[in-house]
Amino acid sequence: NPDVTPDAGGSTGGTEKGGTLTILNAASDINFDPAKSQNLAITTLGLVLRRLTTWEVQPGKAAQVVPDLATDTGKTTDGGKTWTFTLKDGLKYADGAAITAADVKYGIERSFAPELSGGLGYHKSLLVGGAEYKGPYSGADLASVETPDAKTIVFHLKTAYGDWPWIASMPAFTPVPKAKDDPKKYSQNPVASGPYQVESYQQGVSVKLSRNPNWDTTTDQVRTAGPDNIVFQLGQDTTVQSQRLIADSGDDRSAFGAGFVAPAQLAQIEQNASAKQRLVTSDAGALSYLAINTQRGPLKDVKVRQAIEYAVDKRAYQVASGGAIGGDLASTLITPGIAGRVDYNLYPADPSGDVAKAKQLLTEAGQSSLKLTLLSENDQPSLAKSQAIQQGLQRAGITVTIKPVDEEAWTAEVSGDKGDYDLTVASWQPDFPSANGNIQPLFASSEIGGGGYNSARYSQPEVDALIEQATAETDPAKAQALWAQADKRILQDAPVVPLTYTKNSFLHGSKVQNFFVPAFPAYPNYLKVSLKQG
Amino acid sequence: MSADTHLAPPAPSRPPSQARSTGARHLWRRLAADRWALAGAGGVAFFLVVAVAAPLLSAIAGQDPYTYDLDALSDSGTPKGFGGGISAEHWFGVEPMTGRDLFAIVVHGARTSILVGAGATAVSVLLGVVVGLTAGFYGGWYDRVVTRIIDVLLGFPYLIFVIALGAIVPTSLPKSLLLVGVLAVFGWPSIARVIRGQTLELKRRTFVLASTALGAGGWHVLVRQLLPNLTATIIVYSTIMIPSMIGAEAALSFLGVGVPPPTPAWGRSIGDAIGWVQTDPMFLVFPGGALFLATLAFNLLGDGLRDAFDPKTRGLRR
Amino acid sequence: MKLLRLVSGRLLSMIVTLLVISLITYVVFVLLPSDPAQLSCGRPCTPERLADARAFMGYDQPWVQQYLAFLGGIFTGRTFGSGAAAVHCAAPCFGYSFQLNESVTHLILERIPVTFSIAIGAAMLWLIIGVGTGVISAVRRGTAIDRAAMTFSTIGVSAPSYLVGLLGILLFGFTLDMVPVNGYVPLTEDPVGWLWHLVLPWCVLALISAAVYARLTRGQMLDVLGEDYIRTARAKGLRERRVVGRHALRNVLIPVVTVFGIDLGSLLGGAVITERVFSMPGLGALLLDAVGNVDLPLIIGVTLFSAFLIILANFLVDLVYSVLDPRVAR
């Protein structure tokens, strides 16, 4: 194929153009509405929709925030309270219309509409007036987003926020032309600004993307746009997916699975040389942890929680998540791959725990026969992990009852106000690669209940103050030091047991190239995948 | 002949003695003559013994179904060695990802599964037969109400109900009982419908009329006249139901109403093992084989019972 | 005339039954711990936004009111939200799925062909195979054929459908490469492809259910074959095939038809697991998604629809009954 353009990064070889890439998806629906999407910058939506900034993710390198529609990643003049972005020249939608700053503003505004809730909404509480704003459909506009001219957009924040450039990479920062906005249909038929547009959308069956004729490669440094067409096959059973990819025949050679390969299949792939070659495992990324409900009975006692830190059998947990390929043992809250992480271990023990120590701590706390409930999601992998925890604690005389509930109920319990559980196993991948994303959502007291993810229901004024201070810090180095300090401080209270830094494995067909999975985010970078031609 | 001496008025009653024993003995003799049925009965007895003696059996093997043995696993969580880790220590090998002893799991699983499978089946069949019989026999508004209830239950989003239930019931409730209850509630309508349909036909037979004409009350007619003619349906239906109840037990376990892990249950083991069917087939073979054999045993026994109850096959050798 | 009265009577009670089912579903849903508003609140979620989302979807109302609104919508249609983003759902409106941005009626109608293709084909197949096996087993009772068929059906009875589906895919889809592994092709677009994609799901469903029917048929058949009228049929010099296939089978079918009605009815409401394994976008898959997304309108819609089918099937069974068995006819 003559149409080979050398890739800027170069580390994964050139990008061949052409072919139809198939992405196998377990979900039965893809929501292309930027206001409602929680997509990462480098996955599905990134193929169709551009934002102010985006992520440059390369194998072996930490994720970087880079300009997308904007010429840079935003400028601030007042220490992070006001951010200004300028759009590049010659940007067009698929229909040929020009992309304007007003469209970006409109896109942000509509993300405030209750009709379109559901997306990533970090900006909603940061922007001035955001808390009260109810979207553009009632006629009002959001004054804190200014568009002095067609190319410039200015954000006024309530407080200084150093990670705003990351926020600007979220789906809500996609331009939406007001004239084309039909909130009912936008999720299936968005106005494309990226290299692909939605050609056909069949709910539950497939989504076909084809090239956007008006996308200009020169304005875009992150998307390589290799395949001519991309087809998402929806509602695919994960086991069948894996088998198709292992078999690697026909069109499946140009396919990859969007979901993790399950441990059972990992073992199978181990034994299959061809498939093993096509398995891509991320570096250790998201944190999986055991949350201890700090507001419940004996668990209020820090000694008891520390006993649990020692009693947990991390090795069994690791095996339950697929062994070494499933993740590395964890001891900190900030995950590898996040700038400023400091490695330490407050509760040093053998990988399978220190039962004697745990028992001793329990005796000190006066707890001889502890009975706890562990809330677990009811899918097989989650239950396997929960059982590994249960088994570990049992050794120290802690009787754990597993309460399996479905995923939605789990979310509701964990992020709801009641908090009717003692323990739960969770895993957290921040929405943007900053220690802030590691710590704040999980440990700030403001995140207890009401939809927040502080599943340990941990409330420590000292930590809250640290978080506030670190969030406002615009100097990356200083901020990172503060986050590392918070990390350690939190673990002293033992609200969670860090279990593993998980690794996600993905399988792709033999024709798929430039397929890699970084530590953050531990997902394949859709934007650079291409197909071998000929 | 002299009728008057023979036909004295009924003598005063005597306490009931072994009146029914001959019937039972006949049944048993016929059953014993059928070697397939005997095999089935043997199988059922075997599994019952296994279920009762599970702790003993696993103790003999020196194992229990809860202890992890990570040393028996390779780094990726698959059992080391041949046939899913079969060894002198682990007779059936070990469970992938945990290293728990599969023999102990299967043996202990028999408790849950047979209790739940047979229990839920028994309750649903009992309920279904009683409701179906009475509805078909009495008809009228009662039948209409019952039919509607059956329709509601059959058309009911059982999945959602169970999810809700799983979240509502306190963890302290004995889960096996809950499970039996849930399975029975959703299991009886179909058998009730079948029985009702057959009752509608049977109740118009002359022998039922004859019994009514003798002054038999509804209950007597139901139990003594109709029920014996429904045994084939009931037995066949029950034996089919047991394995599906064990399967449903697995599904419900996932939804949070089943016996929570790590309590072993065949249904859940089979569910877990499906994903491993290519990597560690023995993980499926042992619990799956146990379920198959138990099902086979119940079915053979069922077929045998069916035949033993069927007077027309008396004396037939097989 | 009589039939008309029968049908209209049943229709009325059918509506009542559906109302009861929808009501219970609503109540159960209220008990459900998951919060649909929370799911569509986004991340991070603040209490205010949660309240907004809840209000938009109408979940802030007491459930009785929600239920009444739902009932009203069936006759008058409904409008959600207001202004430019308002969503209108025309009568008869069985709700609107906020997750999928589509009216429930539309979603269900779209999925019907898939599920019906699976269900009807499979049902035909299993009825034929199951009843056939049962009949042969009964006629050849005690022989090796009987034993083999019954042992085989034990496998069918005790195997989970997911397992059978998966093994089917592995064997016929990959190892033998005979049929496509998954997906659905509309009949109208490509009849051959349609057939080809459905063969495996049909077989899987058929294998499992046929086993049940085989056992049921065998049991009934053994009963019926001992009746006097079978002797009469033989005395007429009828071929054994006709004696069994007509005189006996007709009497055997009565209970079988009942079970068939129930099974077909619930299968038409969605073959959840099979649709999942074979990635068929049918009603079962839709219901599974709806449950996963706590999408109440969709749950109610699909539930009501499949309940309707089950009740309809039961009604038809009752009609077939009176045709099959004149003694039961009223």
Place this chain on the structure above:
Amino acid sequence: MTVSPTEPRLTKATRSPLLAVAGLAVKFEVDGDTHTAVRDASFALHRGQVLALVGESGSGKSVTAMAALGLLPATARVSGSITLAGTELIGAEPSLLRDVRGGQIGTIFQEPMTALNPVFTIGDQVAEAIRAHRPVTHSAANARVLELLATVGLDDPARVARSYPHELSGGQLQRAMIAMAISCDPLLLIADEPTTALDVTVQAGILDLLRDLRTRLDMAVLLITHDMGVVADVADDVVVLRDGQIVEQALAAQLFAAPRHEYTRALLHAVPTLPELRLDEPEPATPPAHEPRPLDNAAATTPVVLLRNVVVDYPGRRRGRPVRAVDDVSLHIDQGELVALVGESGSGKSTLGRALAGLVPVTAGTVTVAGIEVGNASRRELRAFRSQLGIVFQDPASSLNPRRTVGASIAEPLSLHTDLRGDAQRRRVDELLDAVELPSRLRDRHPYEMSGGQRQRVAIARAIALNPALLIADEPTSALDVSVQARILELLRSLQSQFGFSCLFISHDLAVVEQLADRVAVLHRGRVVEEGPANDVLRAPRHPYTSRLLAAAPVADPAQQALRRAAWRQLTSASS
């Protein structure tokens, strides 16, 4: 064997026989025991000949016939030889048997009510028999069905063809069965008690039909019957069976004239006789006596049973009109009185009996039994009344639960209304079995394992178990040979004198009625056309139908029967 080789034979005997039975033995396995039903039976049947197989109930008549067709249940072991026109039938190929059955041998089964498939119409089932052996079109078959049904004397062939078995009376079913059996003009007709459910007028017609078929088609008939009158009427040869063994084999005329075996003599002796028939014109009909008889000795007892203007309609199927089975009947039965109900087949006798027991709802009128109005009785009243009621259904086979032993069936009323249990109950059951001439070893059998007559006696035993105050007996002796019948009748009589029960006795056997009944009511097309003391009605019938009925009754004497036949012919032609 009592048959000597030098037995005189008909001239036809020189031809080779159509059906030859030699050394036939049939054994049944019952719960591991072996029971011999037929042993070493040999006889031959030629074309155009009617061979009557007579004998005690349970002596193996039906079993012998079924053996020829290969239709015995799987528990039976058959040995010996049965040849049809030289072809061996025992152990024959299925295809051969299939040809033989229906095509060469037509069969009338003993119990028509269970022998027809409940889910197909009569028309269907008869047409099927035709189409199994004749390549005819549907419509041709259907036309032939109507013709056949008319031939067997059914009034409304179209309705019968459309009906399902449960919608017909016993006699109608039996005739449908006969129509089916003769539909393919078989070489041999096996007729197992073909007229048990038929009133004598119809019976006479059927016997005529058989004779006609014999002469026209040179058909052979193996006639199994307990009615010596019928034997006298049509049989050429007679084989007498007892306890599975042939005790005598003779020409009919010979047999009646000079029975050789002691059992045969006893059999003939037991035949009840009718009074001499007065062949003069019936007296001018006076309206039937509806008003109750003046009571003898002022025992101002109200009648036990009082029917007032009873109408019973059966709802029609789908679009059809309802069938009026009983039309404005008023009748009473006094304490200790035995009222016989006679009448044409399908005239509503059984329906009336059922209405009396409250088993079919009456459309109009009232049924009062022992002061209780059956239609409005509460459940408790109904139960109380039924504990005083014994009922024998017309069709014993279907009135016994196939899944229960006959012992259990007989014990049922005992369990229901007495507190007799266990051994005492079993003893009582044995007594009852003995009373109806059944050995007590049959107690643990199922109805299926018994002969027709045995089942009927079980039904009788059940009905009298409680010494009921009212007995409804619907053709209770139809399947019994005369010797057993005589004993059953005697039993009834002695019970009645002992306990004084009232009885509605439905029968087509006028001789029996004559013996037993105090009063007779004649039912015709649902209406009582004549009613009065038995002696009056049977000796001096006032209604032409009654006269015809009397004339049609066969007597067990070939010579006399020939006379009667002629008289009957004359009567029927006169009235038509």
